[in-house]
Amino acid sequence: MTADLSDVPEELRDAVAAALTAAEVGDGHLAVQVVHPDRIRELNREYRGLNQATDVLAFPVDGTREAIGPRELGDVAVCPQECSNVREAVVHGVLHLCGFDHEVDDGEMMALQARAMADLD
Numbered sequence: 001m002t003a004d005l006s007d008v009p010e011e012l013r014d015a016v017a018a019a020l021t022a023a024e025v026g027d028g029h030l031a032v033q034v035v036h037p038d039r040i041r042e043l044n045r046e047y048r049g050l051n052q053a054t055d056v057l058a059f060p061v062d063g064t065r066e067a068i069g070p071r072e073l074g075d076v077a078v079c080p081q082e083c084s085n086v087r088e089a090v091v092h093g094v095l096h097l098c099g100f101d102h103e104v105d106d107g108e109m110m111a112l113q114a115r116a117m118a119d120l121d
């Protein structure tokens with residue numbers, strides 16, 4: 001099986017695929033939406049209680065790396081106006097969908113992010 005990237009803008013599919021490869025996630029569905037700063041501020045306020053724009057937000061569905069069978073990974077919202085590198089922000093968001101959390105791991109997620117970005121270059 002392969003990941004369903006039909007709901008990912010074509011120009012960001014390579015970044016999503018690199019993140020999934022780094023995370024060793026071979027299948028599942030996810031969506032990426034490119035949003036305006038006002039929208040990402042609204043989402044950040046609603047879901048994180050922070051009334052400010054941000055670069056990327058991830059909304060995981062399955063929430064575990066141990067899911068069996070095809071997964072519904074979730075959604076990523078990315079705001080290009082808030083990013084220094086949109087593709088890196090997308091990689092970051094997708095890794096969160098795959099169950100990684102840089103706030104509690106020992107650098108694992110950021111190492112995967114670096115690996116994915118190196119694969120893109």
